[in-house]
Amino acid sequence: MSVANSIKISFKGSKGSQFGKDTYVTMIPFNKLESFFKVFPEVQRKLNKPRVKSIAKYILDGIDKKRMTFLSAITVTCKDDIQYNEELSTIDVDISTIFSINDGQHRSEAIKLAIATLKGNIENSSNKNEKDRLIEKLILLENMTIPVVIFTGIDQKGEQQLFHDLNLLAGKPNKSIALNFDSSDQYNRLAKDLAKNNEQLLRLNIETEKTQIRSNNNQIMVLSTLRNMLCYIITGANKDKESKLNMETYNEFHNTLDEIINLLFEVLPEDASNREKYIIGTAATLQGIGKYLNEVIYNQNNIDWIGEIKKLGTIDWSHRSSVWEGYGGSYIPEKNKFVFTGTSAGINGVYEALKNALKKQ
Known part of the structure; x- marks a missing residue:
């Protein structure tokens, strides 16, 4: 990720299309989610806090127990302009761009909660070895990335439909x-x-x-x-x-x-x-x-x-x-x-x- 002229920001990624709409895929570090992602109530369900805590625990347990943990892609929409550099394979947006989350608000909030929890544990730790161990975990967590799928050219009605299709049509295994x-x-x-x-x-x-x-x-x-x-x-x-x-x-x-x-x-x-x-x-x-x-x-x-x-x-x-x-x-x-x-x-x-x-x- 790099900032150009303090106006544009670039993400490595790729470009495609679905049903006539430009679609982009990129990876965002955990510690950058809060800067770009926002939830708009009119296109999202109410946040389930116990679910957020469960996912945050799943993330932290994965680090503690060094086991495989997986978070699926977050899906967002962008109403601002996106420029794609074919030669460099970069997605370029204005630094003030906000992405509206359509699927993944609980994952996003859980990642932020996991980071905040580790930071709190670091502040409250009086043992140097324990604090150093927690700092290592925090650095590891903050630099992890999550895949993000970006849809463009979609109005509010389209975002509501996107939320419906992503969340209500998926088959849940028994x-x-x-x-x-x-x-x-x-x-x-x-x-x-x-x-x-x-x-x-x-x-x-x-x-x-x-x-x-x-x-x-x-x-x-x-x-x-x-x-x-x-x-x-x-x-x-x-x-x-x-x-x-x-x-x-x-x-x-x-x-x-x-x-x-x-x-x-x-x-x-x-x-x-x-x-x-x-x-x-x-x-x-x-x-x-x-x-x-x-x-x-x-x-x-x-x-x-x-x-x-x-x-x-x-x-x-x-x-x-x-x-x-x-x-x-x-x-x-x-x-x-x-x-x-x-x-x-x-x-x-x-x-x-x-x-x-x-x-x-």
Whole structure:
């Protein structure tokens, strides 16, 4: 980026066209976004501050954990003149030019928040080594770039249409597909690794593209259920607030969970995925089992936790079993199934039922 005569500013980029409108693509450093980008309420939705904070955390976590992080291009419109230098491949605009954001205001605000957060941490740090480390992160962050697509010759009505087309016509992948392609969350990573390599899960088959499984489907569960089940085993809840599973502990937990899952499905009925016969193949039951495993493996003083897992093979998992009565659901004769009143009720019901049934053994 260079300033010419304090009037024009130039960005390296390329020029194209879409439906008769000139279109430009360039890269803007993070620390220059505030100088050029502006949000006009008439062509944008209201800013969602929690979403901005989540993206900012995603950016800073990417730097802290040195993992791959990706921010897609910001789309803007420019009502001022743009000159394109074919020979130098530069986009030249007046230094006072403002680009109207049509898609990416949350990304833009998150980048600014991430920078401001690091600056605040630097100011508040009294430890020289810590401050130097934070300054290195700030320099790295400020010099990162984000791709920007610039549309020209578009009026306010056109900008509103552009916002609509970019935000409302894009297809959103379902949860299982999203998890299958997401490696930023350690639980997603663990679920995918075990789904591909664990002996019992390979036998029972994990559905990685759908969010639900029909009753007559012989797959044991969807990927998102496996992810949540693993979180319950490790933490006893559906969220890991203490970050027990992280890059440092990943291999240890992977090996332990691989053993636990193999032991579990070795003692459960061989046809555990038969939903007409057993309650096992439901999200609530599997997560409830996960919560119970957390109790006997990590919370109780059980030296023989393998023996505790094997006890699950003594449970009558059929829909007609009296084990589940009084634990958040009921047997529906018309369906020949035991049905929980909700997922949370089912998780806690299975957990309590197993705890009470097996403490007698």
